[in-house]
Structure formats: C-alpha cells, structure tokens
Amino acid sequence: MSIRVNVDVMMARRKLSLTELSGRVGITLANLSILKTGKAKAVRFETLDALCRALDCQPGDLLEYVPESEE
Template sequence: MIEVTLDFMLLKRKMSSKELAQRIGITQANLSILKTGKAHGVRFETLNKICKELDCQPGDLLQYKPDNEDDEK
C-alpha cells in the first residue's frame, strides 16, 4: 500500500494545508483527500506543483509499505 506523508512535509516546511492548496491551485477538500490517502490517483501536474512548493521529491510525499497479509483476510 502507498502511504501519503504530505502532513509530515507540511510540518517540516511550516506550511498549512490551506496555504499549500492556494499556492498550487486546488481546493482544500481535494488536498485533504490526497493527504488522507483516500485519493485513487494523483496527476503528475499536481505532484509537480506540490514538490515545487514544498521543495521536495515525490518520494518525500509517498512511501510504499507492504500490505499485511493478515489484513487481506
């Protein structure tokens, strides 16, 4: 599963979700969906804007964690 670590980067950069959403031109609701991992996908254009504003790499925002086999049952 992919874990979104956007909250960590926002804290690290001392930026609010509201400020990031305004800077990259998306709604706070859409940013919240991304932050909580409920998004089914993210456009490269959006990811590019986030990385530019937070001065980070995509790997700083997304982390792969193997699925726990017990969770699948």
C-alpha cells in the same frame, strides 16, 4: 492500499497550513485534504509536480510504498 501519502509530514516540516499549500499548489482544500489523508485513488503528475515545487521536495518524500503486511 500499499501507498502511503506523506503530504502532512512535509507540510509540518515546512510549517505550512492546508490553506497556504492549497493556494500555492492551485487545488481546492477539499482535494488537498483527500490527498493528505491518503483517501485519494490517483494523483496527477501535474499535481505531484506542483506539490514538490511548493514543498521543495522530491516525489519520494510524498509517496511511500508500504507492504500490506506492515500497514
């Protein structure tokens, strides 16, 4: 897939654990882990909004387009 998810990068910058972010965002550890590892097929805008609020960032900080030739 050409979309890279950088939730782990933002978590490291904010020094947040998966458990702490899960509590702030209100999604399960399993679902957050799927998103963090880039295995999610979709992201709800509601979830993206909650992640941006919890991580104090913009959607573009979490999602990045990478052409398939660069993967």
